[in-house]
Amino acid sequence: MQHAFAAGHRRVAIVGTDVPDLTAHIVLQALRALDGHQAVFGPAADGGYYLLALSSLPQALFEDIEWSTATVLAASVANAQRVGLSVAPLGTLPKLLDIDTLADLQRWLALQQQQHGHQQQPEEQQQRQQEAGLREPKHSMLQQLAQQIVQQTSQSLN
Template identity: 55%
Template sequence: MTKLSNGLSRHLIIFARQPVLGRVKTRLAADIGDTAALAVYRELLTITATAVGAAGIPATVWLADAPDLPTAELPEWPGLPWLLQPAGDLGHRMAAAFATAFVAGASAVAIIGTDCPGLRAAHLEQAFELLQHHDIVLGPATDGGYYLLAMKELHMLLFANKEWSTATVRAATLADAARLGLRVALLPQLADVDTVADLRAWRGE
């Protein structure tokens, strides 16, 4: 694990799926078909992996589904270890991933998905820099959710009682942070690609 200037050990959690036809970007696929949706997802994986690699932050990939074939390394994430996400809703799965990172010795942990084409290494680096002087860092998404969440200790309330994949998630998370008296920093707002409207906006159509 790499350390920040104040001694915090950094770790990045990546929530992802394997790029398998019919199992990724299902909302998008309903409009453009499974094959086109898979191509978009592969492109998003490449963007995310490039940002992670450029940032040089130790990372673990947490897969939503087990690989079809046993493998020690995922070709989409060369050099990165991977684990399976546990059962439960998104909040439960994220909390479990954060807990695993903290138990392993990390003291500054961030989580991202693979839906954000605007994500760059600078956003990841900025998140950990901000975390030196804040309790949590949030990367707001234009759809009302977030593309990144970082913290220095596990705050379970941030993962409880959320309507995941809705426009209420970010506001509810910030409200819980306020209740806990946490110091919050925000990254630049970025757009996720989940629907055909998101895709058209990304492509500039």
């Protein structure tokens, strides 16, 4: 982030690479939210965050954070407010599941099968996929990969 701001960018976002439901639409939504705020967090289901968008980078923002805990988001928001950043409401972006463990992967897979098990997709999701340039359901490949990982891991544990 520091390099991006030094290069003259006014809005910078970082994203987690372990969030299969993160879309370009969500990243754009975060960047647009910087019109009225200086910080936007994408809340993760485990108490962390999968996205951070900023219009400036105060040094103290990442101080005194107990990383990889359920308090990362709350501590980060508190730090942002403490250093004077206006933080967008946490409901600005959807809460998403990040994949840190096999149990997380199994949970995500179960949710995908529950939500996307049918052929017809909700109109809003189809529109998001079109905006992102996707023609096929984006999760089909991820679902197959997740199923293979779960099966192989379960077999190796037995």
